[in-house]
Amino acid sequence: MSRSRSARLLAGSIAAATAALTTMVSCSSGASGAPGVSGDSPAGARGEGQRPPAATPTPTPAPTKSYPLSTAPRTIPSVRTHEPARGPGWHPAPGSVIVVAKGSEALADEARLLAKELKTGVRNGGQVRPGDVELTLGASGAGAPESYTLTTRGNRVRITGPDEAGVFYGTRTLKQALRSGGTVPEGVIRDRPDRPQRGLNVDIARKHYTAGWIETRLREMADLKLNTLGLHFSDDQGFRIASDSHPEVVSAQHLSKAEVRRIIALARSLHIDVVPEIDSPGHLGAVLRAHPDLRLLNVQGVPRQGAIDISKPGAAKIVDDLLREYAGLFPAGWFHVGADEYQALTVRDPAASYPQLAQAAVRTYGPDAGVKDLATGWLNDRAAVVRAAGKQPKAWNDGFFSGGVTSPGKNIEVEYWTGKETGARPPQEYLAEGRKVVNLNDEYLYYVLGEPNDFTYPTGRRIYEQWTPLVLRGTTPVPARYSGQILGGRLAVWSDLADAQTQDQVASGIRMPLRAVSQKLWTPGQPPLDWAAFGALANRLG
Numbered sequence: 021m022s023r024s025r026s027a028r029l030l031a032g033s034i035a036a037a038t039a040a041l042t043t044m045v046s047c048s049s050g051a052s053g054a055p056g057v058s059g060d061s062p063a064g065a066r067g068e069g070q071r072p073p074a075a076t077p078t079p080t081p082a083p084t085k086s087y088p089l090s091t092a093p094r095t096i097p098s099v100r101t102h103e104p105a106r107g108p109g110w111h112p113a114p115g116s117v118i119v120v121a122k123g124s125e126a127l128a129d130e131a132r133l134l135a136k137e138l139k140t141g142v143r144n145g146g147q148v149r150p151g152d153v154e155l156t157l158g159a160s161g162a163g164a165p166e167s168y169t170l171t172t173r174g175n176r177v178r179i180t181g182p183d184e185a186g187v188f189y190g191t192r193t194l195k196q197a198l199r200s201g202g203t204v205p206e207g208v209i210r211d212r213p214d215r216p217q218r219g220l221n222v223d224i225a226r227k228h229y230t231a232g233w234i235e236t237r238l239r240e241m242a243d244l245k246l247n248t249l250g251l252h253f254s255d256d257q258g259f260r261i262a263s264d265s266h267p268e269v270v271s272a273q274h275l276s277k278a279e280v281r282r283i284i285a286l287a288r289s290l291h292i293d294v295v296p297e298i299d300s301p302g303h304l305g306a307v308l309r310a311h312p313d314l315r316l317l318n319v320q321g322v323p324r325q326g327a328i329d330i331s332k333p334g335a336a337k338i339v340d341d342l343l344r345e346y347a348g349l350f351p352a353g354w355f356h357v358g359a360d361e362y363q364a365l366t367v368r369d370p371a372a373s374y375p376q377l378a379q380a381a382v383r384t385y386g387p388d389a390g391v392k393d394l395a396t397g398w399l400n401d402r403a404a405v406v407r408a409a410g411k412q413p414k415a416w417n418d419g420f421f422s423g424g425v426t427s428p429g430k431n432i433e434v435e436y437w438t439g440k441e442t443g444a445r446p447p448q449e450y451l452a453e454g455r456k457v458v459n460l461n462d463e464y465l466y467y468v469l470g471e472p473n474d475f476t477y478p479t480g481r482r483i484y485e486q487w488t489p490l491v492l493r494g495t496t497p498v499p500a501r502y503s504g505q506i507l508g509g510r511l512a513v514w515s516d517l518a519d520a521q522t523q524d525q526v527a528s529g530i531r532m533p534l535r536a537v538s539q540k541l542w543t544p545g546q547p548p549l550d551w552a553a554f555g556a557l558a559n560r561l562g
Contacts, residue, residue: 090205093197094557096535097245097542098549099211107206110172111198113151116140121156127187129289131155134191138198150175153194158182166247166291167212170194172204185291186212189245196243199561215489217458217508218541219248219292220534225255225306227469227515228273233523234283242290243561244538249287250356250510252297254342256305256326257518261349265341268310280349288351295414296350299358300339301328301398311338316364318373324363330398331380340405347409355406356435359399359419364391385425393424403432414458417441417450430454433507438462439493447492451502459489459509465537467530470517478511480532481551488540511537532558 090109092102116138118131122145134153135142148154158180163169168181168190179190193211197204220241222229238249253260258271261280275283287294301316305326308315314335316327328335347355364374370391371378381394399420403413414433418441421428434450437460450457459465464487468475489506490497498506511533513526521529535558539547549557 087206090207092209092548093193093205094200094549094560095193095196096554096558096561097539098547099193099209100543101210102205103208103210104205105173105207107173108175109203109205110151110153110175110177111203112138112140115149116151116153117143117149119146119148119152119154120144121154124155124157126184127155127157130184130188130191133289134195137195148176148178153177153179155187155191156180157184157187164212165216167210168193170204170209170211172206172208177204185247188242188291192243192245196561200557213245213542214544215506215508215541217248217510218538219246219250219508219510220530221250221252221460221510221512223252223255223513223515224260224275225253225515226257227518228258228260228271229523231275231279231283233527235286237527238283238287238290238292240534241292244535245542246534246538247291248293248295248508248510250295250297250512252299252356254298254306255303257515259306261346263342263345265345266307266310266338269307269342271306277349284349284351293352293354294350295352295354295356296346297356297358297414298339298342298346299356299360300402301330301335301395302326302360302362303358304328304339307338307342314338316374316377318367319375327363329376330394331376336398336401339402343402343405344409347406347411353410353412354414354433355409355411356414357399357402357406358416359395359402360416360437361418361441362395365395389425392421393426395419396421396424396426396428399432400426400429403429407431417445417447417457420445420450420455422449433458435460436492437466437512447498448502451498451505454505456505456507457492458507459492460512461487461492461494461509462512463494464491465509465511465533466514467511467526467533468514468516469526470520472516477529478533480534480536480555483533483536484539484547484551484554487536508541509537 087106087108089104089106091104092099118135118140120127120131125144131142154176156178160182163182163186165183166185166189168179168186170190170193171178177194179187179194181187181190193209194204220237241249259269260271260274262274262277263270284294303326308328314328314332315323316329317323343355364370364377367373374391377391377394381389381391384397385393399415406413412433414435417434417436418438420434422445434455434457436447436450436457439446447457464478464483466475467478471477486495488497489509490500490503492498511530513530532555547554
């Protein structure tokens, strides 16, 4: 190649490069002209081999963060339904407030408790801002009793229900969701209990439990959405609540009425009914120590432990005095009148052993009446006393007798605990009579201190995996057609051997059984977690 030709090619290359660079600088510095077209050269006037300048890329917006569909929060009991959504969920942040919606001022207690637990403020009415939780009452009857809807959207939570209890349970779900997962998941929870009565029964008669211990159980129950605490406070070993009408029957260790009122006030704030029980005509040993003239004596003059002589007018008077006194102390809508294990009916021939009872039965109910009829009449009369005080009566199933000339009142709730009683009747018989039943099956739900009489401490796992509200006796469920008559159930602590465990040991022993009962009474069907995962969740929730 000649030197002159090379020089010409080199000069052309430099000129082309200079033109391209000029175009790039002109475009990048905002020179006039459409993208890709130089403002210095007429269209088409490009050097040989020169490419059109590259188009300026359109800026790409920052991508919106994508969230997976949410899942139901892990709670005990598990929620009934959760509608998933995409979003970050909610957790409290600086400035978060619990807002009581206008017109829902009755929820002030629920708001204050939640604010204390989350360390946030409370506000009545006003705008619900990001980070806030709103509590609101819906129209009465707009949902099932104790139901709630919890909506998490836009960094806000709204809990609404037809009654205060439902909204309160929504706050328990929120609290547990934060503990188990750190956030309340995006979406909508719709939740309600399967059974209206869910709880714990404690025999405080044979063993004294402090007010503080009972209050701690109430707080534990509330987080588990349990709503009934039964207190069996009169038995052979003790009478454990102060009395104005009969102070002579009260044991040295007992709860004062001030302590009971404090327990009741806490329970009401947590939507728990405290149901008292004065058992009769059996289990009255503490009362009879102060009134030995009312003891039941057989023909040999031997007293029967804990049994009062229901043929004597004084027997009804003292028991009714006590029923009326404590009906005024306890505001709950129920009163348990016992009626179980009346020892006069456990002998081979009650009429021969206790002729005074047989004679009273004939005088009261006619020539064909027997001792069972007298006991049935006693139950009906005690039920009438508490009903006159505005209470729904409850009684143990072995106080309901059949085949006599009298019948137990149909409006007395049956608390079914055993199939081992004298003249045992299967639970279907009570249900076929149209009775309402509460499940305290001693096969699964009896925590008997010291494990006497072949009892063993119940395990949460066995309740969780095997028991349902339909399993009233033994391990066999009643037909599903009776489900609507089974109001719920309670785990029952009985203090037969009072010193076998301390208060703290009892609390530890019933911890997992109580959680299993909560799950099985709130959410029907197979639980969503296996037992190992349920136990791990319980430990995480505390």
